Amino acid sequence: MAITTKDLQHLFALIAADIAANRDHLCELDGAIGDGDHGLAMDAGCEAAVKAVAALDPAQAAPTAAFNAAAKAFLNAVGASSGPLYATAFMRAGAAVKDRQELGDEEFVRAFAAMAEGIQDRGKAEPGEKTMVDAWKPAADAALDAVASGASLQQCFGLAEQAARQGCDATRDMTAAKGRASRLGDRVIGHIDPGAASAAIIIASIAKFAQPHNG
Numbered sequence: 001m002a003i004t005t006k007d008l009q010h011l012f013a014l015i016a017a018d019i020a021a022n023r024d025h026l027c028e029l030d031g032a033i034g035d036g037d038h039g040l041a042m043d044a045g046c047e048a049a050v051k052a053v054a055a056l057d058p059a060q061a062a063p064t065a066a067f068n069a070a071a072k073a074f075l076n077a078v079g080a081s082s083g084p085l086y087a088t089a090f091m092r093a094g095a096a097v098k099d100r101q102e103l104g105d106e107e108f109v110r111a112f113a114a115m116a117e118g119i120q121d122r123g124k125a126e127p128g129e130k131t132m133v134d135a136w137k138p139a140a141d142a143a144l145d146a147v148a149s150g151a152s153l154q155q156c157f158g159l160a161e162q163a164a165r166q167g168c169d170a171t172r173d174m175t176a177a178k179g180r181a182s183r184l185g186d187r188v189i190g191h192i193d194p195g196a197a198s199a200a201i202i203i204a205s206i207a208k209f210a211q212p213h214n215g
Contacts, residue, residue: 068095
């Protein structure tokens with residue numbers, strides 16, 4: 001399935017709707033170990049991104065332009081920590097598919113992996129530190145392994161979604177090495193990281209998008 005800018009407009013709309021539906025839940029998770037606004041920040045960022053991407057003319061704009069528009073809009077809407085992280089993610093995705101008018105399965109997976117890498121680089125986080133990297137990295141690794149072995153896009157993102165959920169659940173038993181939660185020591189054990197939770201939602205939206213009937 002070739003993915004065009006029009007498809008990416010649909011994808012960003014899916015992500016924004018799923019984040020909006022989970023906004024209060026994400027704020028609750030963040031309230032336990034952070035300042036309680038993660039859901040609001042992600043909702044604002046995704047809402048801004050979807051508007052910016054929707055404003056492009058899909059006949060004129062290449063996928064890179066869609067990712068770059070999303071990056072800029074997300075950053076403008078969210079000054080907090082998730083803003084620069086997702087802005088970097090979308091910029092990296094755009095750079096990974098530069099000069100392509102449409103994306104094949106492998107290119108789309110490559111853009112996805114570039115997002116995960118961008119988040120990890122920008123946040124300087126490693127898996128196991130109770131951050132969104134705990135969902136993003138295993139998901140990207142799973143998708144890359146699957147596409148290398150000839151799996152369909154649907155299979156790649158089914159595995160990515162599973163890995164993201166497992167990674168997100170695993171943050172419950174971790175202490176935090178980064179951000180506000182790191183000051184709480186062992187008190188954060190038993191709580192899921194809100195960044196990993198929102199990452200798992202986004203990755204699940206991408207998995208939904210990768211199913212043939214959404215193509």
